[in-house]
């Protein structure tokens with residue numbers, strides 16, 4: 598995709614996890630948050646990513662081959678570098694997800710995932726449960742932050758999925774949920790990404806949680822005075838020697 602090349606905050610990178618991309622960010626001294634955007638074809642993944650990165654809605658795109666972009670965000674006073682990986686649309690073959698190795702690599706690479714469906718496409722909604730399971734399988738032993746996004750909220754007249762169902766599904770899966778219209782509202786799009794960045798940032802810095810910070814401020818009990826300990830040890834020893842000699 599060429600349309601955002603003129604944005605100085607955005608750069609295209611050759612591949613997720615490529616040494617070149619990560620070196621750049623490391624050199625800038627930024628912590629890095631990696632987000633993959635996944636979902637069925639045509640649900641608005643590219644439109645969502647471009648809206649988040651440029652604030653603009655651009656109606657038509659080439660079919661996505663999977664592009665990676667980066668920008669900086671402010672999270673709780675810290676500037677983080679975030680990389681957003683747009684991915685090709687997922688197909689379903691006889692009830693099984695058709696995930697390419699390229700897509701699996703993107704999911705493994707990610708610190709967090711945005712799962713998009715369109716309220717105008719019931720099949721794209723049905724795919725979310727399976728997709729969530731697939732993501733968890735690719736990240737065994739960790740709870741990856743995931744946001745479910747119901748897009749095209751402006752197209753109510755051709756709605757096939759009640760957004761309420763999306764909310765129910767997301768809470769059943771333990772994910773956050775945002776209903777957005779990429780074409781009409783930037784703030785909801787921004788919030789969906791922002792909340793993910795925050796979740797990852799907290800995960801990356803477990804020692805800076807408020808509980809930990811608080812506990813480090815509580816004064817520790819003072820250790821017993823060494824001189825006092827030595828004196829008591831000597832006393833106990835000489836008492837024992839006295840007992841033995843008196844027998």
Ligand SMILES: Nc1nc2c(ncn2[C@@H]2O[C@H](COP(=O)(O)OP(=O)(O)OP(=O)(O)O)[C@@H](O)[C@H]2O)c(=O)[nH]1
Pocket residue numbers: 637638639640641642643644645655656657658659660661684685686687748749750751752777778779780781
């Ligand atoms: N009305 C409306 N159209 C949208 C919205 N978001 C995306 N679209 C349109 O939906 C179509 C598909 O959008 P894309 O962003 O290309 O979808 P995609 O999921 O990246 O598609 P693939 O590249 O095939 O996986 C485009 O014509 C967009 O303009 C929205 O919020 N409202």
